[in-house]
Amino acid sequence: HGRAAVVDAPVSGGTRGATGGTLAIMAGGAADDFRRLEPFFAAMGTTVRHMGALGSGSLAKACNQLIVGTTTAALAEAAELAERSGMDPAALFDVLAGGLAGSRVLENVGPRLVRKDYIPTGPAKFMHKDLSFVLESAEAAGAAVPMATAGVELYAELRRQGLGDKDLAVVRQAISNLSDNTDNAGAAETATKGTAAP
Template identity: 40%
Template structure:
């Protein structure tokens, strides 16, 4: 792949916008599209081009990147009459950065190959901070050759980039990632409410916990949100709810028992049902507070 690869980038939200900006800043011609035209402004400011449709964004692109919320969104994006399969040039490399069902990815990858495209599933972890700092962890499913062809792209937006197997493997690893992250957030939330109940200096407590075996990336990155009750979304509970549905369904299909994962999925669902779906997933803390009768903002 040449040093200046033409890229069509679909989905310029919290994650997709900074990723597309990094690619443009690195010198690649990037045409970006989002249903909300205003979301293309950062890309345009970085030297990219705001497209007015998916078809325009992908036309002639060597690489097509997608970062959209859920499996139906990816299916519509790829298969729609104005979508990627209908308008990308033959031989284009399609990279789906979205987090979706592994079986859907496998089906789309097979269809892409039949249509003469190359296809990688490359879901990411790291949230908004990882996207802005080009420090995402990227788990890639697809052929080894296609992975090597895309490595230059991945290295611009990611810090840890690993080929984990064939198409669908990236999504399977991402599902496992989301299980671990949700369980960690829930544990930190419960620990914080427990500490507060005993009047402990919680900032000091989380600092020392972070230096021991209880330390984690979740604790490191989410403790300030929790201490300050500031839940501006880096990764919304709505999306984590979707991801927990993916992992619990996939586990059932594989005959794998994930009792903790199933419980955490229900706790995520409960927090969402209480109206917190648009908040950052660190707002699982609010669910623990509600169950403990310790909400202080007058909300149930």
């Protein structure tokens, strides 16, 4: 009787990577099992790595999502700050792309953030799930993950706003809504102070 082998092998690269065979594949499992499967992985991806024991692939994917989710949120904040300050977010992202802030995330998500194009390529609500898994993994490992903690709170707020089924770039709308609430709260506080009895 043959032995069933289990390997976890999440991927990154999106639809473009899948159709073009350029996915990044992160596999966890026994080294011998990985070696047997490596030719199949190589047909689908250009970056294929054995990350360690079973479960390591899922952890590597969680780290990927931590970076994608928090970077997208930071870009959304930058776009919103720029626009509310009278700056063109497209011009900002163009110059950022030429410096240290340039990244694959900026290249991929940046145009949708600028256009406020939230037609889903992948529902934003999944990022809340992914970052929640990061928190669970971090707790088990005894690792502090303050960015993941902040990200979970932000994407939970996004879901509360009813935006979870839209594209990940909709985090900009969630941040814009928070900005409007801050503006309204500040205006209300100013009005209250203005009418307060001496």
